[in-house]
Amino acid sequence: MERPSRQRQREQQAEQTSDETLQCPECSSTDVITDADQGELVCDDCGLVIDERSIDRGPEWRAFNHSERQSKSRVGAPITETMHDRGLTTTIDWKDKDAYGRSLSSEKRSQMHRLRKWQERIRTKDAGERNLQFALSEIDRMASALGVPRSVREVASVIYRRALNEDLIRGRSIEGVATSALYAACRQEGIPRSLDEVAEVSRVPQKEIGRTYRYISQELGLELKPVDPKQFVPRFASALELSEEVQAKATEIIDVSAEQGLLSGKSPTGFAAAAIYAASLLCNEKKTQREVADVAQVTEVTIRNRYQEQIEAMGFR
Numbered sequence: 413m414e415r416p417s418r419q420r421q422r423e424q425q426a427e428q429t430s431d432e433t434l435q436c437p438e439c440s441s442t443d444v445i446t447d448a449d450q451g452e453l454v455c456d457d458c459g460l461v462i463d464e465r466s467i468d469r470g471p472e473w474r475a476f477n478h479s480e481r482q483s484k485s486r487v488g489a490p491i492t493e494t495m496h497d498r499g500l501t502t503t504i505d506w507k508d509k510d511a512y513g514r515s516l517s518s519e520k521r522s523q524m525h526r527l528r529k530w531q532e533r534i535r536t537k538d539a540g541e542r543n544l545q546f547a548l549s550e551i552d553r554m555a556s557a558l559g560v561p562r563s564v565r566e567v568a569s570v571i572y573r574r575a576l577n578e579d580l581i582r583g584r585s586i587e588g589v590a591t592s593a594l595y596a597a598c599r600q601e602g603i604p605r606s607l608d609e610v611a612e613v614s615r616v617p618q619k620e621i622g623r624t625y626r627y628i629s630q631e632l633g634l635e636l637k638p639v640d641p642k643q644f645v646p647r648f649a650s651a652l653e654l655s656e657e658v659q660a661k662a663t664e665i666i667d668v669s670a671e672q673g674l675l676s677g678k679s680p681t682g683f684a685a686a687a688i689y690a691a692s693l694l695c696n697e698k699k700t701q702r703e704v705a706d707v708a709q710v711t712e713v714t715i716r717n718r719y720q721e722q723i724e725a726m727g728f729r
Contacts, residue, residue: 434453434462436458436460436462437460438455438458439455439457439458441456441458443457444456444462446466450464451464451466451467452465452466453466471484492566492569493566493570493573494548494551494552494569495548496535496536496541496544496545497535501535503531504524506528508520508521544573546586547587548569548572550586550590550591550615551565551572551590551593551594554591554613558598558605558609558613560598560605561603563601564597564601564603565594567597568593568594568596571596571632571634572590572593575589575593575628575632578632580627580628585620587614587616588616588620588624589624589628591616591624592621592625592627592628593628594610595610595621595625596625596628596636598610599636599637599639600634600636604643604647606639606644606680606709607622607625608681608709639680640680641666641681641684642663642666642684643684644681644684644708645659645666645687645688648684648704648707651707652699652703652707654688654691658688658691658692658697661695662684662687663687665687665691665722665726666687668722668725669687669721669722669725669726674721674722679710679714681708682708682714682715683718684708685707685708685714685718686714686718686722687718689704689715690722692704701715
């Protein structure tokens with residue numbers, strides 16, 4: 413009965429020592445480096461070998477680039493929420509070649525074709541999984557069209573799964589809930605994408621997306637902060653080929669006008685577009701209201717109204 417308790421004490425001591433910062437016993441320096449080739453812990457200040465013949469817990473093979481590392485790795489892809497089965501099922505490659513790269517015979521090709529067909533059929537066991545697969549594929553398609561990073565797709569997939577578990581999809585279209593989940597993920601991850609841009613790549617009207625987004629964010633308790641107009645400035649300025657000076661001036665205009673309460677109740681894209689237009693005039697890199705409006709997907713009237721307010725806030729009138 414004493415052996416397990418002693419072993420547990422040793423494990424706790426080992427965890428405590430691993431959590432503590434390594435310190436050189438000779439010069440008390442914490443600048444300790446690991447020499448993986450020699451299997452040693454060496455003090456970088458005085459050169460004392462603190463530990464030698466340490467166990468290498470890495471793979472037994474070596475790789476010098478990414479493709480070589482991928483070919484030698486013996487593990488599969490990580491679990492992802494963007495697939496209905498989380499990527500745990502196997503897939504049959506579409507290439508009709510064997511492990512050595514040689515083409516298969518006609519008999520083997522027909523056999524592999526049948527196997528692929530049945531593989532696709534058995535990956536979804538019921539209508540619920542088929543609907544989930546369709547929704548996640550829609551999220552991936554729209555995310556690719558919007559150019560958002562992989563993390564946003566993962567968050568959008570998690571939000572859709574939560575809405576599915578809470579039975580929030582009943583009475584609503586799958587495309588509408590998937591688009592709303594993607595828009596909520598963009599808001600949550602701080603990726604500047606307006607509702608107009610999301611609706612442009614979606615197959616549902618913008619009014620339905622906004623209504624569904626408000627519903628699922630309220631039901632799921634998503635804590636989403638208001639969109640900061642400054643997030644749109646770099647992308648709009650890059651599309652208009654404006655300098656960094658204009659971007660800095662537009663950011664200053666947004667900060668000054670927001671401090672005076674002019675941002676309340678205003679569209680962040682229109683506010684950012686007006687600030688860029690005003691900054692381009694102040695920095696002698698003039699862009700027309702039509703050019704800025706086309707990039708920001710707002711009307712020229714919106715830019716004129718916000719522009720007048722921002723210029724007055726800056727004290728130029």
